[in-house]
Amino acid sequence: MSLVVVGSVAYDGVETPHGKVPRMLGGACTYISLAASFFTKPHIVAVVGDDFAQEDVDLLAGHGIDLEGLERVPGKTFFWAGVYSHDMNERETITTELNVFANFQPKLPERYRSQPYLLLGNIQPELQKQVRDQMGGLRLSGGDTMNYWISDYRDQLLATIADWDFLLINDSEAKMLSGETNLRRAAAKVLDMGPHTLVIKRGEYGAVLFRRDCHFMAPGYLLEEVFDPTGAGDCFAGGFIGYLAGQGINTKGGKIDVAELRRAVIYGSVMGSFCCEKFGVDRFRTLTRAEIDNRYNEFKNCTDF
């Protein structure tokens, strides 16, 4: 069962207390699809410039990612640079050069349109909607957004997420979207906007899955060393949707196996934790499914009572 992922493919410059990398592969679509590739076959829709390196194409292709929807246009690839605080809980953006991403119009290859799973990375809500509207026979779709779309494109965003099965956002975004400071009340309001499932990411503190009749709390994995948290939230999303796609989960008729959703949250947390162990996407160069399942079992051991 295959997955379509839409979002940014970029180059990042990152500085953390562990070092500085001036330019490396990044972008939400990159992290999501790499993380998902350990569970299912991702098909990406993104745009890069003519500076996009062959070694980065090879890395993605080497993980079985379908690159037919990776458009290449004249100009430079989206570039972002930032510096993390000492405790890694805050980061300051130094540069955002949208470059070819500024005019990104997602183009879905014909054979992507019948794929059953869709993850819409954080892009303009209207574009997210256009992509979803072109998909036929979706079993499960959802995505991410951010504070900018919540505040300045609220109506478009509400029209977009109304059709989604799930929304994956962080706690401050959930509070902003709902106007509630209490997480549980915020979640109830967001679930009234359309999605039957809401996952609120809380960074190092884990994630909470909300449904109308229950919620599930997953702790954050306690890493001994956080090298670079860039992309961790996107890897969470990739692990979450990747696992569900790999299991062939179906929500048609409004029913869903909540036990599978819970496992998907843990796999999301697992993939987010691995992401932080090295700079950029480096951890995924060597990661194995056996390591992933070992960490999943560690989560079980650390939470069981």
Added chain:
Amino acid sequence: MSLVVVGSVAYDGVETPHGKVPRMLGGACTYISLAASFFTKPHIVAVVGDDFAQEDVDLLAGHGIDLEGLERVPGKTFFWAGVYSHDMNERETITTELNVFANFQPKLPERYRSQPYLLLGNIQPELQKQVRDQMGGLRLSGGDTMNYWISDYRDQLLATIADWDFLLINDSEAKMLSGETNLRRAAAKVLDMGPHTLVIKRGEYGAVLFRRDCHFMAPGYLLEEVFDPTGAGDCFAGGFIGYLAGQGINTKGGKIDVAELRRAVIYGSVMGSFCCEKFGVDRFRTLTRAEIDNRYNEFKNCTDF
């Protein structure tokens, strides 16, 4: 199996977004012993002034708390007042009047000395040590401390906790005590200071139990309404030690049932969550053991995968 609790009995003035209470029963020893009273019989060691109200004596006695060690001296009871921020994650102290607590010298009634469980609330480390040294036949002892003792009484504190089975502190205190910013490395260093068990409280994000060979993560209960977080950390401590005392747990010979420690962390979280539902100790006036066990089961449902 009975428990001795040492610490402050006080009056608090608290303002939260839900209202303002100028004077109500408070203090670490009060919260710890009330929370523990649902599992075991607490015996308290504390000091109050001649303004301490009979209705507050009655509340404590009504929960089966042994008050023989509650010393009453001329003067006023310890008074603290503070204001919470809108999201309740920060609080500002308005007044701290130590009053009779300034010269607190814990006096252990003779029949307290053979009790098997001891919880030392946050007081001067030297006093904590004096109390513990008077106890014979302890099965399990430990306690709390705070940033002031960690920074200004470090040597005394280290000499004190060296004898403890467990230390219960919050994440910033753990980082300060260890000099490590990473929680897992901080915990490893603290466990080298003596205690075989460390519980790090993370406020709304729950708690982590650390042992040399494993750790256990408990999420924070998601309340729909936090009325007043005052005393929640102390109620966590009361639920934790209270449950273990009630179960008659024994660490002699260095062995301990880790499954029971995990359950104790959940009972601690349960008691901390109830504490926040009303101002001060009000929730404990009506709380029942059945409500406690229901919430324990809610924790199971919200974390199982």
